[in-house]
Structure formats: structure tokens, C-alpha cells
Amino acid sequence: MVHGKSTERMRKVGPYGVETLPQVVVDVPAAPAACRGALTERARLQWRRGDGGDPAALAEEFLAAHGLPLHDLTRPATTHSDTGVCGAALYLSAAAGALLAGAPTPAPEPAPALPDLAVVIYEHGTTIRPAPPSAPPAWWLGPWTESWTPRQHAAAIESVRTAIGRGDVYQTNIVGHAAARYTGDPLPALSRLGALPGARYGGVLTGDGWAIGCASPETLVEVTDGHLITRPIKGTRPATAAGRAELLASAKERAEHIMIVDLERNDLARIARTGTVTVDDLFAVRRWCDLWQAESTVRAAAADGLGLADLLRATCPGGSVxxxxxxxxxxxxxxxxxxxxxxxxxxxxxxxPGRVDLGLTIRTAAADGEKLHTWAGGGITWDSDPTAEVAEAAAKTTPIRATLAGR
Structure with a gap:
């Protein structure tokens, strides 16, 4: 049971009462590796779209109120101490990002127990690894049920191609969802995702009645001492020698990739010092599990006085998705x-303070009280083949589902 209060603008949970403080090892993506075994939760903010307000502003205000001022990201990072507040986990849903972008309300959420914003403040302390139960409940994961059929997925792709033909868009990322019932504790299954090869943002974030497990390879935005980085990923092939050669030679994949790199350049330019946006390692091939993916690095110097709220408004939701x-x-x-x-x-x-490191939650799963949920998709351009795009989405989610099942 958590102790908390709600207002019209936000839902705060915390700090936890001493008797309910989770005594588990913190495994938040991008948390300092040396601190993960010695952090305890100090305070928490959870927010949903129905609460009203601006999630980016609420996050910045909440962090500042708990000794983590991020209103000027150009300041040097503070010297890290092993006492007091260490930092915070930050989670922002795709729906919250769409709200920040002024987009229409998306379809109803399949896992409404999850918040749209979670900010969890951690401080250094003594974290106790709980002893495993003598007979832990058996883990069982049922069959996956897709939210649409392959035919419906392909029809959506054709709709995007029609819109491109009209000139409405140049590229749209289309994502599918699936859910599976489970019994037992989902946290070990979600934690396994962080060990997948190429999971730059591997880790878990939990709340009351929900949990998120991440195996993402993609940097949405990183800020260190006023230096901005985003690493868009676009373009996928099987991780074989032939697949790598095919990805490098694909005019369609390269055009799709460069389109998103240009979008990310524009996003950073909104919050960067004039003339500082550059692109490194254009269309570099990296590996995630059994897939090759094309990645570029976009860099810039932050504009004077850039704060966390404006950073989130400029970069969320990510251009590659x-x-x-x-x-x-x-x-x-x-x-x-x-x-x-x-x-x-x-x-x-x-x-x-002075540091932000947020992964884009691709290759990610979530648990509510009854089901596990996964999402996967891809960018659609005029040259997209619907059958191939449906197969690519399946290839991206296959390692996630196998890992959750314990294989």
C-alpha cells in the first residue's frame, strides 16, 4: 500500500512510508551503475492525461522541489556524491509525448494501469536484496493476442502509402500491440530484457500495479554539460553477413533513415545554439539481438537556459517512431x-542536475495486474512493401516475447 495524495493537476505518490519502502535493487535504465545496488525511493510523481496540466512542466517542477533542479541544462553536471539524492527515473508515455506535440488524442490504452508520466526520486541508502521465497510461484505466460491481424496491419500500411501519394506525409511509423495473460511474478521476466544484446537502455521501472521492462538500443536524447545527442535508428535486416550487405545497399532504407535524421536535426535545432547541429556516423550499422539496425548520431550545443520541460517538448515523441x-x-x-x-x-x-539520458522505449514490454504487453512496428514510406513491413515488426518483437517466456 502506498501513501499519496491527488490534485487536479497531478498525482503524487510518496514518499513511501518506511514500512512500505521497496527494499529492492534499483535497475532503472541509464542509472549510475555504481549506485544501482544502494538506492532507495524518496518521492514519486505519477500523472495521467486525465489529470490535466503539462507533464513536461510538472516533471521539471517536481524534480526541482526535491533538490534536482533541471531548469538550466547548460550548467556543468554536479559532482556526484554517495550521500543524499542521487537522481531520478523519468518515464513519459507516447500518449504524453503526443499531447506535448499538440497531436490528436490516440486510441484507448490497452494497459490503463500505467501512468503517462512517472518521476521517481532516489537517494543513497542501504538497499536489501530480499531473500528468494522457498517455493516461488511458477511463471506461466499464455499465448499472445494481437490487437490487429496481419491483414489489418497491411491495410494500415497501404493507407499510409495513399497518404504519402496525396502529399499528406513523407513517412509514418505504424505500431502494433499484443498482450498475453500470465501467472506468477512478472518482474524477473521483465528484468531479463535488460540482458539482451544491444540493450543500451536495459532496465526496469515499477509502480503500484504496473511495471515496465526495457531492452531499447535507441537514445531519444542525452544531455551532458549542455551537449545534446540523439541517436535515431531506422532500417532493419537480419544479423547475417547478407543482411548487413543488404541494409547498406538499400536505397529505400537509406532514404527512410535520412528523412528521420533530418527530422531529428530540426527537433534539436529548436533548442540548440544556432549553427551547432551536426551529424556523425550517418547510417552506421549496429546490432541488436539477431537484427542489424542503421543508426546515426545527431549532436548540438544546448541553447542558453534550456530546461528539462522545453527539452521534452522538443524531442517527444521521438521522430523515429x-x-x-x-x-x-x-x-x-x-x-x-x-x-x-x-x-x-x-x-x-x-x-x-547537468545530465539527462533518456532511451526511446522501443523493444519494451509492460505488465499490469493480468497481462504482459508488447509493441512493435516500423516506418512506412512510399516504397514500403506491406508484407515485408508486417514481417519486420514480428522480427523486432520475437526476441522480446521469447525472453519474457524464459527461452
Whole structure:
């Protein structure tokens, strides 16, 4: 049981009472590795779209109120101490990002127990690893039920191609969802995701009645001492020698990728010092599990006085999971996808004074009290083949589902 209070603008939970403080090892993506075994929760903010207000502003205000001022990210990072407040986990759903972008309300969420914003403050303390129960409940994961059929997925892709032909969009990312019932404790299954090869943002964030497990390879935005970085990923092939050669030679994948790199350049330019946006490692091939993916690095120097709220408004939701132009793509997404994106395609990571490191929640799963949920999709352009795009989405989610099942 948690102790908390609600207002019209936000839902705060915490600090936890001493008797209910979770005594578990913190495994938030991008948290300082040396601190993960010695952190306890100090305070928590949870917010849903129905609460009203601006989630970006609420997050910045809540952090400042608990000794983590992020209103000027150009300041040098504070010297890290092993006492007091360490930093905070920050999670922002795709729906909250769409709200920040002024997009239409997406479809109903398949896992409404999850908040749209969670900010969890952690301080250094003594964390106790609980002894495993003598007979832990058996883990069982049922069959996955898709929110749409392959034919419906392909029809949505054709709708995007029609919109591209009209000139409404250049590219739209289309995402599908699936759910599976489970029995037992979902946390060990979600924690396994962080060990998948290439999971740059591997980790878990939990709340009352929900949990998110992440295996994302993609940096949504990283800020260190006023230096901005985003690493968009777009373009996928099997992790074989032939797959790598095919990805590098694909004009379609390269055009799709560069389109999103340009979008990310524009996003950073809104919050960067004039003339500082650059692109490094354009279309570099990296590996995630059994897939090759194309990744680029976009860098910039933050504009004077850039704060966390403006950073989130400029970068959320991520361009690689929306499309170009972003608002037009989001409008199409809200019309085509049958359910909301939940924990998928949002932001999750760690923040502290002078440092922000948020992963894009692709390759991510979430648990509510009854089901596990996954999301996967891909960018659609005029040259997209619906059958191939449906197969690509399945290839992205296969390692996630196998890992959750314990294979």
C-alpha cells in the first residue's frame, strides 16, 4: 500500500512510508551503475492525461522541489556524491509525448494501469536484496493476442502509402500491440530484457500495479554539460553477413533513415545554439539481438537556459517512431492504430542536475495486474512493401516475447 495524495493537476505518490519502502535493487535504465545496488525511493510523481496540466512542466517542477533542479541544462553536471539524492527515473508515455506535440488524442490504452508520466526520486541508502521465497510461484505466460491481424496491419500500411501519394506525409511509423495473460511474478521476466544484446537502455521501472521492462538500443536524447545527442535508428535486416550487405545497399532504407535524421536535426535545432547541429556516423550499422539496425548520431550545443520541460517538448515523441512531418504523422497514427502505444514508443531513463539520458522505449514490454504487453512496428514510406513491413515488426518483437517466456 502506498501513501499519496491527488490534485487536479497531478498525482503524487510518496514518499513511501518506511514500512512500505521497496527494499529492492534499483535497475532503472541509464542509472549510475555504481549506485544501482544502494538506492532507495524518496518521492514519486505519477500523472495521467486525465489529470490535466503539462507533464513536461510538472516533471521539471517536481524534480526541482526535491533538490534536482533541471531548469538550466547548460550548467556543468554536479559532482556526484554517495550521500543524499542521487537522481531520478523519468518515464513519459507516447500518449504524453503526443499531447506535448499538440497531436490528436490516440486510441484507448490497452494497459490503463500505467501512468503517462512517472518521476521517481532516489537517494543513497542501504538497499536489501530480499531473500528468494522457498517455493516461488511458477511463471506461466499464455499465448499472445494481437490487437490487429496481419491483414489489418497491411491495410494500415497501404493507407499510409495513399497518404504519402496525396502529399499528406513523407513517412509514418505504424505500431502494433499484443498482450498475453500470465501467472506468477512478472518482474524477473521483465528484468531479463535488460540482458539482451544491444540493450543500451536495459532496465526496469515499477509502480503500484504496473511495471515496465526495457531492452531499447535507441537514445531519444542525452544531455551532458549542455551537449545534446540523439541517436535515431531506422532500417532493419537480419544479423547475417547478407543482411548487413543488404541494409547498406538499400536505397529505400537509406532514404527512410535520412528523412528521420533530418527530422531529428530540426527537433534539436529548436533548442540548440544556432549553427551547432551536426551529424556523425550517418547510417552506421549496429546490432541488436539477431537484427542489424542503421543508426546515426545527431549532436548540438544546448541553447542558453534550456530546461528539462522545453527539452521534452522538443524531442517527444521521438521522430523515429512517429514520422515526417511529425504532427501530420501523429494525426495519421491516431486514426489508424487500434489501441494506444502505452509504454512503447515513449521515453525512459535517468535525470540529474547537468545530465539527462533518456532511451526511446522501443523493444519494451509492460505488465499490469493480468497481462504482459508488447509493441512493435516500423516506418512506412512510399516504397514500403506491406508484407515485408508486417514481417519486420514480428522480427523486432520475437526476441522480446521469447525472453519474457524464459527461452
Amino acid at each position: 512517429t514520422g515526417a512531418p511529425k504532427l501530420a504523422a501523429l494525426t495519421q497514427i491516431s486514426a489508424l492504430e487500434p489501441v494506444g502505444r502505452g509504454a512503447g514508443m515513449g521515453a525512459l531513463g535517468w535525470v540529474a
